Amino acid sequence: MTENDLLNTLALQHVTNIGDITAKKLIAYCGSAEEVFKEKKRNLLKIEGIGSVIINDLFEMSHHKAAEKELHFIKSNNIVCLYFDEEDYPEKLKHCVDGPVLLFQSGSINLKNQHIISIVGTRKITTQGIAFCEMLLEQLVPYNPIIVSGFAYGTDITAHKAALKHDLQTIGCLAHGLNQIYPKVHKKYVADIEKNGGFYTDFWSGDTFDKNNFLKRNRVIAGLSEATIVIESAERGGSLVTADIANSYNRDVFAVPGRITDSQSIGCNNLIKYQKAQMLTNPLDIPYVLNWQLETDVTPSIQKQLFVELDEQEKIIYNYLKENNKQQLDTIAINCGMPIFKIAGILLNMELKGVVRPLPGKLFELI
Structure with missing residues (x-):
């Protein structure tokens, strides 16, 4: 976002009784935070949840003065500002109705392709x-x-x-x-x-x-x-x-x-x-x-290192799958005489060791 966009968004944040949900409504209606301050009062009053108290406060000059001060702090400290409608804003937070309009960041955060x-x-x-x-x-x-x-x-x-x-x-x-x-x-x-x-x-x-x-x-x-x-x-x-x-x-x-x-x-x-x-x-x-999957370049090294280190319960499951090929989780639990919650943990450990792999439909097979 531009510096002007940031300034107006900060000013909008500063208005009493305008939280993230209301701010997003105003921005969606007007097109941007800057346009909110340019919009006629009678049009803003058409927005659900916007009353005369908010409108009268919105056009106070103090909000832009406070925003200018905060913008100076942001620039002076190299703070990254993430805007809710832009690509670099955390993806999962975009789906939260009350997620911050602006998120301030320090450090070297990289959310791409990460659990x-x-x-x-x-x-x-x-x-x-x-x-x-x-x-x-x-x-x-x-x-x-x-x-x-x-x-x-x-x-x-x-x-x-x-x-x-x-x-x-x-x-x-x-x-x-x-x-x-x-x-x-x-x-x-x-x-x-x-x-x-x-x-x-x-x-x-x-x-x-x-x-x-x-x-x-x-x-x-x-x-x-x-x-x-x-x-x-x-x-x-x-x-x-x-x-x-x-x-x-x-x-x-x-x-x-x-x-x-x-x-x-x-x-x-x-x-x-x-x-x-x-x-x-x-x-x-x-x-x-x-449903996390191990990276393909990680599995072989783990398999080589841990494959032979199966405990007694893992050996039971291993032998069962060896004789019966791919099987569903429930079936493995019944035939190996273990509860499903325990089988799930053991199978995950075996997957980590490169012994089994999950398939669609809660099926598992030996690698």
């Missing part, structure tokens, strides 16, 4: 939660996913650090402008994240830091991703809000179950109980459900 998942959870993550998060990303490395989280304490920073450890691109979604970092103790991770990913926010540099910003930020976390994974959560918490938003976007949600006596597992157990999330016990459930 994207969000990992969220409690700020009081347990040692078990940390271990599962690290195991999850370690086993997903061959699929090279982008890991999205909120850069907060606990689960968020655990996910970002695990992604960096395994050289996976990671994106931190911030609840404030790019002129600051919260929490300050995480500032030491900024350079590494920007080198292999970066940060997104739809907040201005002058926005007041407020706890409600975190809830607004969560729609970006959920909207960017194919799926949201809740590692741990108390009975209430921001990660459950993110899960609800992901469900509203018709995205997959996974939750890691825990003991009923563990306070940081209540939220995840409830998501599963009320069928708001799929139970996640095996990291390889993720590529199976999301």
Whole structure:
């Protein structure tokens, strides 16, 4: 977008009571943010949800003055601005009705041809939660996913650090402008994240830091991703809000179950109980459900390295498929005497090792 387009879009954002949904309505009706400010008031009043209060505020000069100040900050700090109707705007976020009109970016984010998942959870993550998060990303490395989280304490920073450890691109979604970092103790991770990913926010540099910003930020976390994974959560918490938003976007949600006596597992157990999330016990459930395929140049090296390392359950399935050729998932489960959810995880592990491959219709065959 041009500098003039950006200036007018910023000015539109600055108008009180004009959120992302209303801003998109106005832009769609008028053709651009600039044309909104040129349109006659009586025509704007024809738009559903636009009343005299908004109209009178819209033409205040203060909005363009504030926009000029923010534009100066953006240019001075080499911030990338992504407009909701342009090609470089995150594709999945385009399909969210309340996705940001403008998304501000720092770092070296590259979303092209990438799997994207969000990992969220409690700020009081347990040692078990940390271990599962690290195991999850370690086993997903061959699929090279982008890991999205909120850069907060606990689960968020655990996910970002695990992604960096395994050289996976990671994106931190911030609840404030790019002129600051919260929490300050995480500032030491900024350079590494920007080198292999970066940060997104739809907040201005002058926005007041407020706890409600975190809830607004969560729609970006959920909207960017194919799926949201809740590692741990108390009975209430921001990660459950993110899960609800992901469900509203018709995205997959996974939750890691825990003991009923563990306070940081209540939220995840409830998501599963009320069928708001799929139970996640095996990291390889993720590529199976999301239908991820390994890159063709990755499979041979994995096959050569791991083919002979089949455990007892994998050998049972291997021998069954060897005798019966390609078979459906349900049939394999019945004849191998294992529940379907367990068979699915084992088959994914065997696919990762280059032993089996999935076919249409939930069929599997040996390679």
